[in-house]
Amino acid sequence: MSLAEHVRILGRGPGRSRSLTSEEAASAMGLMLSGEAAAEAVGALLMLLRMKGETSQEIAGFAQAAQASLDEMPQADLDWPCYAAGRTRGLPWFLLSARLVACRGNRVLLHGWNGTDASVRQAVERLSIPYAQSAAEAAAALDRDRIAYMPLETMQPALFALLALRAKLGLRSCINTVCRMLNPARADASVQGVFHPPYRKLQADAGALLGLSGLTVIKGGGGEFERHPGKAIAAFGLRGGAAWEAVLPAFSPDGRRLSALDLPPEALGQLWECDTAPAFARDLVMGTARLALDTLGVSEPAEEANRLWSIRQCRKAA
Numbered sequence: 001m002s003l004a005e006h007v008r009i010l011g012r013g014p015g016r017s018r019s020l021t022s023e024e025a026a027s028a029m030g031l032m033l034s035g036e037a038a039a040e041a042v043g044a045l046l047m048l049l050r051m052k053g054e055t056s057q058e059i060a061g062f063a064q065a066a067q068a069s070l071d072e073m074p075q076a077d078l079d080w081p082c083y084a085a086g087r088t089r090g091l092p093w094f095l096l097s098a099r100l101v102a103c104r105g106n107r108v109l110l111h112g113w114n115g116t117d118a119s120v121r122q123a124v125e126r127l128s129i130p131y132a133q134s135a136a137e138a139a140a141a142l143d144r145d146r147i148a149y150m151p152l153e154t155m156q157p158a159l160f161a162l163l164a165l166r167a168k169l170g171l172r173s174c175i176n177t178v179c180r181m182l183n184p185a186r187a188d189a190s191v192q193g194v195f196h197p198p199y200r201k202l203q204a205d206a207g208a209l210l211g212l213s214g215l216t217v218i219k220g221g222g223g224e225f226e227r228h229p230g231k232a233i234a235a236f237g238l239r240g241g242a243a244w245e246a247v248l249p250a251f252s253p254d255g256r257r258l259s260a261l262d263l264p265p266e267a268l269g270q271l272w273e274c275d276t277a278p279a280f281a282r283d284l285v286m287g288t289a290r291l292a293l294d295t296l297g298v299s300e301p302a303e304e305a306n307r308l309w310s311i312r313q314c315r316k317a318a
Helices: 003-011 021-036 039-052 056-068 094-103 119-126 135-145 157-163 175-180 198-209 264-275 279-295 302-312
Strands: 078-082 109-112 147-151 190-194 214-219 231-241 242-248
Touching: 003 021, 003 039, 003 135, 003 190, 021 056, 021 157, 056 175, 056 190, 078 279, 094 109, 094 119, 094 147, 094 279, 094 302, 109 214, 119 147, 119 264, 135 147, 157 175, 175 198, 190 198, 190 279, 198 214, 198 231, 198 242, 214 264, 264 279, 279 302
Parallel strands: 078 109, 078 190, 109 147, 190 214
Antiparallel strands: 214 231, 231 242
């Protein structure tokens, strides 16, 4: 089945077009990743999906095929995608939350691409989170440090090329969502941030189709999985493989915008090493970590996050 046939399914017009099945979506993604599909057909498919609105079946099919195209990856406990551009976010405090989860012994794989925003990758290096350029490097890092970051452009160059089409198409495509659902290490649990609220339910439904056991999707800081401590947060996802929704109450009186926490990059390491930062920053890190631990099935996530914070310097930041 050529990509043109997939385009025809989506674009026949009112009363005749329909969404792709999961199997058809997987087939389409395979063709796009192979490099054999015409560029015009790729662009047409992505923009038709944008106009129609992606379904959970389509996202699950795309993600399944994209995952299958990867080199064999080491197993992780928690998948942590980070693909936001960061226009409305301050420092990437969520990286400290991921390190806190790793202090518990859970294997956390971060992966992503943030466009022209270099702050995430600079912070990954600053916080001594291993930067893995291959599956073998990721395996070694997860065995040693229980945490690793993998760049999308190295992990799956063809998928990265599809994501980069935004510059030519002028619009976001479903590939942004597919990357968040990629789960390269096939973890049973995933935490995901979105910028646009409608994607929370879409990704939760796709996660169920992909067989995730634990999943939390929130409208997070700048589109990352980063929980604001001073606002009630609507969360969607899975617990024990079953659909789950919750409104998480604020636990801080500070309702400032995350971007208003204007601190130098060194503040990330200072908070980890010396606990020196505004209480708002510490609350942000702890609240995000609690939600990640809850996703992993930890029964008392707040108490566990506090315990981990007290022993965090077993894995010091640089």
